[in-house]
Amino acid sequence: MPHEDNRPSPEQLLERVERQERREKRGRLKVFLGYSSGVGKSAQMLDEGRRRRERGEDLVVAATQPKSTPECNALLAKLEVIPTLKIEGQDVIDVAAVLRRNPRVVLIDGLAYDNPPGSRHPRRSGDIDEILDAGISVITSISLQYIEEFQDEIELITGKRATQFVSRKFLEKAAEIVIVDAPTEEHRLSRLREMALLLAAQVVDVQLRDYLEEHGMEEVWGNQERFLVCITPKSHALRMIESGQRNARRFRGELYAVYVRQNALSAEDQVMLERNLKVAEDHNAQVMVIEGDDPMKAVLTFAREHGVTQIFIGHSLGHGLLQSFQRTPVERLIEAANGIDVRIFPQ
Amino acid sequence: MIRNPSRGHLKIFLGYAAGAGKTYRMLEEAQKLKSENIDVVVGYFEPHARKDTIAKTVGLEMIPRRRIEYRGCAFEEMDTPAILARHPKVCAVDELAHTNVPGSERTKRWEDVLEMIEYGIDVISTMNLQHIESLNDQILQITGVRVRETVPDWVINEADEVVMIDVTPEALINRIKRGVVYKPEKAQQALQNFFKEATLGGLRELALRQAAHEVELRQEDSQNRDEVPGPASEMDARTQEQPQNADRILIHLTSHPSSAMLIRRGRRVADFLRAECFAVYISPTGNFFHLSVEEREAADRHLNFARSLHIETRVLQGADVTTALVDFARHQHVTQIFMSRSALAQKTFLQRNLVFRVLRLAPDIQITVVAERSRPKTA
Numbered sequence: 001m002p003h004e005d006n007r008p009s010p011e012q013l014l015e016r017v018e019r020q021e022r023r024e025k026r027g028r029l030k031v032f033l034g035y036s037s038g039v040g041k042s043a044q045m046l047d048e049g050r051r052r053r054e055r056g057e058d059l060v061v062a063a064t065q066p067k068s069t070p071e072c073n074a075l076l077a078k079l080e081v082i083p084t085l086k087i088e089g090q091d092v093i094d095v096a097a098v099l100r101r102n103p104r105v106v107l108i109d110g111l112a113y114d115n116p117p118g119s120r121h122p123r124r125s126g127d128i129d130e131i132l133d134a135g136i137s138v139i140t141s142i143s144l145q146y147i148e149e150f151q152d153e154i155e156l157i158t159g160k161r162a163t164q165f166v167s168r169k170f171l172e173k174a175a176e177i178v179i180v181d182a183p184t185e186e187h188r189l190s191r192l193r194e195m196a197l198l199l200a201a202q203v204v205d206v207q208l209r210d211y212l213e214e215h216g217m218e219e220v221w222g223n224q225e226r227f228l229v230c231i232t233p234k235s236h237a238l239r240m241i242e243s244g245q246r247n248a249r250r251f252r253g254e255l256y257a258v259y260v261r262q263n264a265l266s267a268e269d270q271v272m273l274e275r276n277l278k279v280a281e282d283h284n285a286q287v288m289v290i291e292g293d294d295p296m297k298a299v300l301t302f303a304r305e306h307g308v309t310q311i312f313i314g315h316s317l318g319h320g321l322l323q324s325f326q327r328t329p330v331e332r333l334i335e336a337a338n339g340i341d342v343r344i345f346p347q
Numbered sequence: 348m349i350r351n352p353s354r355g356h357l358k359i360f361l362g363y364a365a366g367a368g369k370t371y372r373m374l375e376e377a378q379k380l381k382s383e384n385i386d387v388v389v390g391y392f393e394p395h396a397r398k399d400t401i402a403k404t405v406g407l408e409m410i411p412r413r414r415i416e417y418r419g420c421a422f423e424e425m426d427t428p429a430i431l432a433r434h435p436k437v438c439a440v441d442e443l444a445h446t447n448v449p450g451s452e453r454t455k456r457w458e459d460v461l462e463m464i465e466y467g468i469d470v471i472s473t474m475n476l477q478h479i480e481s482l483n484d485q486i487l488q489i490t491g492v493r494v495r496e497t498v499p500d501w502v503i504n505e506a507d508e509v510v511m512i513d514v515t516p517e518a519l520i521n522r523i524k525r526g527v528v529y530k531p532e533k534a535q536q537a538l539q540n541f542f543k544e545a546t547l548g549g550l551r552e553l554a555l556r557q558a559a560h561e562v563e564l565r566q567e568d569s570q571n572r573d574e575v576p577g578p579a580s581e582m583d584a585r586t587q588e589q590p591q592n593a594d595r596i597l598i599h600l601t602s603h604p605s606s607a608m609l610i611r612r613g614r615r616v617a618d619f620l621r622a623e624c625f626a627v628y629i630s631p632t633g634n635f636f637h638l639s640v641e642e643r644e645a646a647d648r649h650l651n652f653a654r655s656l657h658i659e660t661r662v663l664q665g666a667d668v669t670t671a672l673v674d675f676a677r678h679q680h681v682t683q684i685f686m687s688r689s690a691l692a693q694k695t696f697l698q699r700n701l702v703f704r705v706l707r708l709a710p711d712i713q714i715t716v717v718a719e720r721s722r723p724k725t726a
Contacts, residue, residue, distance in 0.1 A: 183508035201555035
């Protein structure tokens with residue numbers, strides 16, 4: 001990336017400061033995420049509560065799960081609990097009591113509950129927001145199956161949908177998200193397990209990028225594989241895109257198809273180009289048309305900005321002796337593509 | 348995969364940094380097994396003087412370490428013969444990646460562990476992400492540290508279960524600051540180097556992805572074994588991919604230092620694509636006699652390294668590298684050849700470099716030019 005891009009604009013700086021201020025006043029949200037109930041979220045969370053308490057942190061419990069294991073009960077016995085309210089037979093966090101008690105940290109076991117009518121907030125996540133706004137930190141837990149955005153996929157796997165859920169955004173807002181992992185023999189559960197691990201990885205990825213951006217660090221580590229297929233009118237797009245799609249699927253990565261706009265395309269080239277872009281779209285690639293006098297430079301700039309780890313490019317096998325003395329565009333790309341693999345498709 | 352039915356189970360607790368709580372979780376599991384009246388012992392445990400962790404060993408049977416003399420110094424190692432003789436149902440072994448002191452039966456602790464498993468002992472063990480061989484270059488890029496003690500990826504694949512031990516970077520940094528993980532003087536150093544928030548975040552993301560990958564591999568294995576019918580989805584589409592789409596990867600080894608990185612990347616890509624993976628070294632004579640001592644040593648090192656990662660390796664005789672490479676690739680139905688950027692420099696008068704000579708000779712094979720993953724400058 002060119003150096004001058006490093007400097008943030010005044011608006012960006014202001015936003016950073018505001019974000020910082022908001023964060024300083026608000027409590028911190030920490031979420032324990034498990035792929036299913038019974039993986040040990042509650043125990044791990046309560047154990048963290050116990051350790052914090054032993055270190056002298058002012059911590060209370062504001063909600064527990066209806067059914068507790070003996071292990072959890074033993075941990076709970078060591079902690080201060082603010083009893084929940086009973087509204088229509090349901091446990092509802094006593095937000096007013098929590099605010100009066102004003103501890104440093106509140107432990108809330110189970111995030112994805114709807115509160116009964118007549119409660120302070122329709123959902124428990126609303127209670128949590130209010131507590132956070134008061135400057136109190138919250139530690140809470142959730143199972144993957146209660147995340148709104150995953151309902152379709154989970155229904156395919158388990159045949160069930162949740163009736164109460166929270167949005168993925170709520171998790172992404174959390175300052176910290178911890179995965180509670182445990183092995184399983186059951187095929188369906190292991191699919192949920194994989195989803196939960198990848199969700200955590202994505203949240204970490206987003207947070208990491210924010211962090212690096214805020215600190216003006218430009219590090220691309222390729223933790224997530226990203227594939228970029230270079231599209232031209234003459235490229236054998238199908239082969240490259242199919243391979244890109246297979247790679248992206250296998251690596252749980254992302255797939256881009258990029259065309260650097262050229263002027264004065266022949267009618268025939270225009271048709272081929274459109275066909276190639278259509279192929280990319282049909283294979284769920286993120287299709288981008290970019291500008292640049294030097295196509296290779298434009299592709300590389302895009303690749304750097306998007307954290308691409310592999311560039312797929314076609315290379316026509318030209319003839320003639322003269323060519324062997326000049327560097328081809330593909331050669332220049334390879335030489336300049338520091339840290340990015342280049343896969344060449346002969347054509 | 349065909350496995351010895353009396354073989355023990357291997358479970359690995361995977362963390363992304365020291366202090367994540369791997370040992371704690373391993374011992375917790377041992378305690379749980381003991382409470383279920385299962386015959387469990389601790390074969391090796393690294394206390395690091397952590398109070399909470401040491402407390403977790405109370406009541407567990409510990410196999411005493413044995414002393415091994417090396418160059419006049421006494422080292423303490425896991426007593427594998429004693430564990431095999433004791434033959435518990437389950438043995439807890441800390442730090443799978445550890446290198447034994449010379450004079451031990453085996454070079455690496457993971458070799459001891461594989462031996463125990465062969466003897467029908469279940470093992471629960473711990474390791475950090477940094478020790479996975481194929482991630483070595485990426486770890487260097489993130490941390491600036493070249494990790495020397497590594498575990499080949501196939502050893503991790505041998506594990507029946509891999510469990511991610513997660514902790515947030517914030518919590519980890521707090522633990523370091525409180526002096527839970529290291530002594531004060533080492534803690535300061537750790538915070539300045541390895542334990543920076545961004546570094547930890549990078550490692551953590553990689554560990555989560557690795558753990559997800561391990562889950563997926565085992566799902567496919569178990570599916571292939573039992574053919575459990577499940578609802579159709581993307582996942583099943585992945586496992587039932589047409590064989591003609593199968594990738595076959597060939598790594599072109601040279602004496603150039605970039606070969607090690609090429610091997611790691613090739614292995615990793617092959618693992619994710621579930622591709623066959625070969626590596627060849629091409630020599631005009633079919634042997635190394637024409638090479639200088641340094642080149643010969645490098646060639647041997649690279650070939651051995653590839654073999655240690657379970658890559659099928661060959662030394663091919665061929666006066667012309669291009670033809671030898673393409674002939675082998677055709678014969679093995681290779682779909683892509685991995686080369687390092689140093690191949691661009693391999694050109695002779697009036698000739699294109701090696702990459703383009705191969706492309707011209709084999710228009711049916713793709714070439715992946717693998718980039719060096721060097722550590723970026725920090726702003």
